[in-house]
Amino acid sequence: MAFKPANNIQDLQYFGEFGGVNPSISDSSTYTFLSAKTMFDTFEGNADGCYLYSRHSTPSNLYLGQALAAMEGTQTANVTASGMGAITSVLMQLCGAGDHIVSSHTIYGGTYAFLKNFTPRFNIETSFVDILKLDMVEAAITPKTKVLYCESVSNPLLEVADIAGLAKLAKKHNLKLVVDNTFSPLSISPAQLGADVVIHSLTKFINGSSDTVGGVICGTQEFIDDLRNVNDGACMLLGPTMDSLRAASILKNLRTLHIRMQQHSLNAMYLSQRFEKDGLKTVYPGLASHPSHDLFKTMMNKKYGFGGMLTLDVGSLEKANALMELMQKRNLGYLAVSLGFYKTLFSAPGSSTSSEIPENEQKAMGLSDGLIRFSIGLDADIERTYAMMKECMKELKILE
Numbered sequence: 436m437a438f439k440p441a442n443n444i445q446d447l448q449y450f451g452e453f454g455g456v457n458p459s460i461s462d463s464s465t466y467t468f469l470s471a472k473t474m475f476d477t478f479e480g481n482a483d484g485c486y487l488y489s490r491h492s493t494p495s496n497l498y499l500g501q502a503l504a505a506m507e508g509t510q511t512a513n514v515t516a517s518g519m520g521a522i523t524s525v526l527m528q529l530c531g532a533g534d535h536i537v538s539s540h541t542i543y544g545g546t547y548a549f550l551k552n553f554t555p556r557f558n559i560e561t562s563f564v565d566i567l568k569l570d571m572v573e574a575a576i577t578p579k580t581k582v583l584y585c586e587s588v589s590n591p592l593l594e595v596a597d598i599a600g601l602a603k604l605a606k607k608h609n610l611k612l613v614v615d616n617t618f619s620p621l622s623i624s625p626a627q628l629g630a631d632v633v634i635h636s637l638t639k640f641i642n643g644s645s646d647t648v649g650g651v652i653c654g655t656q657e658f659i660d661d662l663r664n665v666n667d668g669a670c671m672l673l674g675p676t677m678d679s680l681r682a683a684s685i686l687k688n689l690r691t692l693h694i695r696m697q698q699h700s701l702n703a704m705y706l707s708q709r710f711e712k713d714g715l716k717t718v719y720p721g722l723a724s725h726p727s728h729d730l731f732k733t734m735m736n737k738k739y740g741f742g743g744m745l746t747l748d749v750g751s752l753e754k755a756n757a758l759m760e761l762m763q764k765r766n767l768g769y770l771a772v773s774l775g776f777y778k779t780l781f782s783a784p785g786s787s788t789s790s791e792i793p794e795n796e797q798k799a800m801g802l803s804d805g806l807i808r809f810s811i812g813l814d815a816d817i818e819r820t821y822a823m824m825k826e827c828m829k830e831l832k833i834l835e
């Protein structure tokens with residue numbers, strides 16, 4: 436039977452303390468116990484349903500975690516204060532001194548910087564590979580490898596990982612496949628394709644209003660319990676804890692994610708088709724010209740389309756900057772990093788979100804100077820948006 440992530444979210448029913456239609460927010464950092472014995476058992480991890488201290492868990496965080504686990508079809512989930520809080524906790528939990536990670540080389544700049552500059556301090560080494568080439572991925576695996584890491588749709592180049600193929604490799608070599616699914620919520624469900632751990636930056640599409648950072652780790656009950664363990668759990672000990680007020684607001688936004696993703700995808704598809712026809716170098720997984728278009732089609736939950744992210748190469752950084760400034764002036768969106776907002780956001784990744792990646796490596800992976808990354812908004816009239824964007828491009832001689 437087809438996996439239906441939005442139905443899974445819809446079917447969750449939470450009542451508030453006084454019969455409210457939204458669950459009550461737990462506005463406390465610590466919790467009382469009627470008996471000292473229950474407090475001891477809770478520390479030991481043996482008292483289900485008891486709350487101890489809000490760095491460990493809170494009712495509001497558990498509601499949001501449950502909803503995101505339902506969305507990804509995993510046993511459970513743990514929410515974190517940011518996407519990086521999720522990524523770093525997972526990798527520090529799975530790897531120790533002497534271990535090795537095989538990661539895609541086209542990943543979010545912060546994750547890249549963490550693996551390249553930070554984890555080596557703990558003697559954890561990473562090999563960066565072209566994730567599209569499964570033979571090269573396998574060749575990079577050593578007896579010390581513990582984790583295969585990738586993004587389902589990569590930031591910013593929009594490469595699409597063959598998650599089922601990578602899961603097979605992970606199983607064969609007894610590794611954990613960790614997938615960052617930030618760019619493709621609802622469209623792709625990595626755990627259904629064999630991923631062991633699925634991560635999101637909630638900051639992006641899932642929250643959708645660019646008013647907070649947040650993250651989530653979806654996985655087995657055993658792994659999430661490990662992360663929360665008071666003795667050696669990365670989420671408990673590193674402290675990337677989401678605030679309950681935020682968990683409550685993100686949960687409300689999650690309830691409209693399916694409608695938003697459909698509109699983001701519809702608008703991004705329209706613009707990418709038109710700009711490709713106009714002769715601009717356009718990358719969007721929904722275009723037949725995208726190298727992984729067919730692969731995406733085999734993985735996707737069809738209703739939600741190919742996502743809201745596209746890139747256009749306008750030839751040079753100067754032209755890219757001029758276009759972004761003009762588009763912002765004409766109220767077509769914001770010159771800002773991040774994604775998943777209701778208005779369009781655009782940035783030149785080479786000099787912003789991927790600036791942690793050295794220039795020569797950017798070139799090698801195909802990240803050109805003139806590349807603009809667009810997170811397409813929820814515009815009600817995308818034909819009008821297209822006409823206005825085209826006008827900007829004509830004025831700047833990017834298009835005839």
Ligand SMILES: Cc1ncc(COP(=O)(O)O)c(C=O)c1O
Nearest residue numbers: 517518519543590617636638649
């Ligand atoms: C794919 C991806 N993963 C993770 C992150 C990090 O998330 P956060 O900014 O919420 O820490 C980002 C942020 O841009 C991202 O694009």
